[in-house]
Amino acid sequence: AQKVTQAQTEISVVEKEDVTLDCVYETRDTTYYLFWYKQPPSGELVFLIRRNSFDEQNEISGRYSWNFQKSTSSFNFTITASQVVDSAVYFCALSEGRDTGNQFYFGTGTSLTVIP
Amino acid sequence: GAVVSQHPSWVICKSGTSVKIECRSLDFQATTMFWYRQFPKQSLMLMATSNEGSKATYEQGVEKDKFLINHASLTLSTLTVTSAHPEDSSFYICSARLRGVRRETQYFGPGTRLLVL
Numbered sequence: 001a002q003k004v005t006q007a008q009t010e011i012s013v014v015e016k017e018d019v020t021l022d023c024v025y026e027t028r029d030t031t032y033y034l035f036w037y038k039q040p041p042s043g044e045l046v047f048l049i050r051r052n053s054f055d056e057q058n059e060i061s062g063r064y065s066w067n068f069q070k071s072t073s074s075f076n077f078t079i080t081a082s083q084v085v086d087s088a089v090y091f092c093a094l095s096e097g098r099d100t101g102n103q104f105y106f107g108t109g110t111s112l113t114v115i116p
Numbered sequence: 117g118a119v120v121s122q123h124p125s126w127v128i129c130k131s132g133t134s135v136k137i138e139c140r141s142l143d144f145q146a147t148t149m150f151w152y153r154q155f156p157k158q159s160l161m162l163m164a165t166s167n168e169g170s171k172a173t174y175e176q177g178v179e180k181d182k183f184l185i186n187h188a189s190l191t192l193s194t195l196t197v198t199s200a201h202p203e204d205s206s207f208y209i210c211s212a213r214l215r216g217v218r219r220e221t222q223y224f225g226p227g228t229r230l231l232v233l
Contacts, residue, residue: 035221043207045160045224047118091159103150104222108159 006107021077023092034075035093122225139210145190146212154207200232
């Protein structure tokens with residue numbers, strides 16, 4: 001079974017629109033970590049945010065915000081006032097367990113295209 | 117901080133040759149490094165987990181003799197694709213896990229694109 005599901009394969013928005021990328025995860029562990037990474041066309045994965053399972057406080061960082069809801073096993077990512085430079089593939093990832101030398105479970109990614 | 121480099125960024129080689137890819141953590145010590153493979157428009161697939169000073173742990177379906185991993189120091193891991201064939205053409209990405217605090221986060225290298233002719 002897929003541990004991390006990103007149902008949106010591709011999204012296109014017009015510049016300055018807000019966009020939300022969905023992520024649903026599955027785990028039986030009580031301690032786990034959730035991540036979002038951005039992969040621009042160059043290929044390098046850029047770390048955006050990490051959340052642990054005990055911290056449900058939502059976070060805003062500039063134009064980015066994250067909504068973590070354990071009740072629905074979701075960790076959604078919103079970009080406000082999108083820009084062309086936001087065009088990239090965004091991956092949600094899950095790491096289980098207290099000692100996370102563990103592997104990441106990546107979602108299949110959401111390709112975001114921001115149209116000027 | 118937490119910068120990971122990979123070398124080379126691009127490799128084009130003939131079928132049958134071996135290719136070595138280096139992954140370095142530049143400003144931190146990495147007890148664990150991971151090697152991933154990514155095909156176009158697909159997600160990352162974990163190939164192996166590499167711990168400094170010990171043998172790598174390979175994921176099911178990944179040939180150990182084909183993809184040799186050496187983690188010689190806390191800042192360097194290498195992946196050698198032996199006798200490469202066209203089906204090995206892919207984007208190879210390494211990541212490193214910090215030693216100590218924030219060790220749950222993986223920091224990724226820029227990737228190496230391998231094309232086997």
